[in-house]
Amino acid sequence: MLEQTVLAGFGGQGVLMMGKLLASAAMDEGLYASWLPSYGPEMRGGTANCIVVVSDEEIGSPVSDACDAIVVMNQPSLEKFESKVRPDGTLIINKSIVPVETTRKDVNAHYLEADDIAEKNCDANRSANVVMLGALQSVRQILKSDSVRRAIACSFKSKGQQVIDANLAAFAAGTNALRTEPIGPTR
Amino acid sequence: MPATKQLTKGNEALAMGAVAGGCDCFFGYPITPQNEVPEVLSYEMPKRGRVFVQAESEVASINMVYGAAAAGKRAMTSSSSPGISLMMEGVSYIACAELPCLIVNVMRGGPGLGSITPSQGDYFQACKGGGHGDYHCIVLAPWNVQEMYEFPALGFELADRYRCPAMILADGVLGAMMEPATIRDDDAPPDVPEKPWATSGRNGRNHKNIVNSLVIEPYGLRDHNLKLQAKYAKMQCETRWDTRHTDDAEILLVAYGIAARLALSACKLARKQGVNAGLLRPITLYPFPSDAIVECAAGKKRVLVVELSSGQMVEDVRLAINGKVPVDFYGEMGGVIPSPADICRKIMEAVQ
Incomplete structure (x- = not known):
């Protein structure tokens, strides 16, 4: 098993955190994992992204230009990364602030209003990243949901139970979002 | 040894590996993409009563390493390609003076000020001298975060064994990436060999220890070079x-x-x-x-x-x-x- 995921958005949307949650959950399951942020020169308001590789065997390259899944939190990220998903791979797009659809016809694109879902479920759109993570989990199912929940609880421990609960709720909302709104590859 | 598996950034693992490897003194000057190394050491070293100095330049850093190594301390510096170039005179002096130390190069794109993205353009500099004169450093190349953690201790050990500078040649990806790594929980100091040559005080000896890289007499310098070359030949078993x-x-x-x-x-x-x-x-x-x-x-x-x-x-x-x-x-x-x-x-x- 080899799963390569890019998580991309504005700086501040929590895409690096999202990647760390994935990598932590993989480590928790005894899998190999790597997390690599983009650290090149970026302008303010530009894109932040990271790539997470999860595997049941030793990981070679921590980078890929044919990813299994890409989580797109904003429009510049869609433009920058939609070409980096392999044919038949997964795109998860935050419809709240991405007004366009992917130009790719050979991938499975899923759209959800992550900011709105986060605001409705957890009173803050700050957890839109975890909503997207929930959506990713419901589509790819590479890791166990329990491990991701444990990673959330562990990562937000220093911020208190309220923050943990809000993020667990965001994760659940994201997981359900695509189930209740079946707008998959046909869209 | 008690240890836990943690999702760790390469540069942070390297810093913690230096602590575990018994680094007494760190001297460095900031540069991307290795800044987490001094960042972590800036709080982990003083906590243990060890030395952390942000020097005024790379030239100062390497010469502080020279001094601390001469005094018998496990001393290190960390930088990235352009910064390492600035240090090369000092590295040559340290090699000539036969002092053990650790130099970390988290390589970035060159030549010149270049870029901050990963590269391996410093192989010649690391392995074929870099500074002037016939000398070598022991050069270690990690390929994952676990080795970023383990190689500082190995570098110090080999440096002490051969009284020779050791260099860790990493790159921007290894520095920035996170992977699960097994990190020791305890702070047990490693075995450090006796350093009877160190300029750490007379301690009742009947002779002075002198650390020097000036051998002005040609035959004297030739003999010193032959001694260095014999050491490099002996080192070949460490591949x-x-x-x-x-x-x-x-x-x-x-x-x-x-x-x-x-x-x-x-x-x-x-x-x-x-x-x-x-x-x-x-x-x-x-x-x-x-x-x-x-x-x-x-x-x-x-x-x-x-x-x-x-x-x-x-x-x-x-x-x-x-x-x-x-x-x-x-x-x-x-x-x-x-x-x-x-x-x-x-x-x-x-x-x-």
Whole structure:
């Protein structure tokens, strides 16, 4: 098993955190994992992204230009990364602030209003990243949901139970979002 | 030893590895992409009563390392390519004075001020001198976060054994990436050998210890050079390397550090396309595992060297193989990371 995921958005949307949650959950399951942020020169308001590789065997390259899944939190990220998903791979797009659809016809694109879902479920759109993570989990199912929940609880421990609960709720909302709104590859 | 598996950033692992490796003093000057190394050490060192100094420049840093090493302390510095260039005079002095120390280079794109993205363009500088005169550093090339954690201790150990500077040659990807790594929980100091040569006080001896890199008399300097060369010859037993899928391979890839990670993925892609590719990864770049490469390449159709440079280590591979097997090269420069698919294409071209 080899799963390569890019998580991309504005700086501040929590895409690096999202990647760390994935990598932590993989480590928790005894899998190999790597997390690599983009650290090149970026302008303010530009894109932040990271790539997470999860595997049941030793990981070679921590980078890929044919990813299994890409989580797109904003429009510049869609433009920058939609070409980096392999044919038949997964795109998860935050419809709240991405007004366009992917130009790719050979991938499975899923759209959800992550900011709105986060605001409705957890009173803050700050957890839109975890909503997207929930959506990713419901589509790819590479890791166990329990491990991701444990990673959330562990990562937000220093911020208190309220923050943990809000993020667990965001994760659940994201997981359900695509189930209740079946707008998959046909869209 | 009690230890926990933690998702750890390469640079942070390296800093914690230096602490675990008994680093007494760190001297450095900030530069991307290694800034987490001094950041972590800036709070981990004082906590343990050890020395952390942000020096006024790289030149100052390396000369502080020179002084602390002369006093018998485990001293280190960390920088990235342009900063390491500034240190080269000091490294040559330390090598001549036969002092152990650790120098970390988290390489970025060059030449010049270059870029901040990963590169392997400093192989020649690390392995073939860099500074002036006939000297070598022991050069270690980690390829994952676990080795970023373990190699500072190994570097200090080898440096002490041979009274020679050791260098860890990493790159921007290894510094920035996170992986699960087993990190020791305790702070037990490592075994450090006696340093009777150290200028740490007379302590009742009947002679003065003198640390010096000026040997003005030609025959005296020749003799000192012969002694250094004898030491480098003795060091050849310290070569370390690692292999993956080499037994049934028709083509052998040779790569170190992050390039070896990319090459490993490329080998797997090639095998899916019916070409048996294997990987040999030098862990010590100096001393260079020439014999291991010759042995491993024997009977293979071709050798393909992959580097994030214009082709530097490939020269040592060609010297080792000495024409017995054709050696091809693939490299990218300037901070561009080739994809495993790119490398796989080169494998296919090479075997055709």
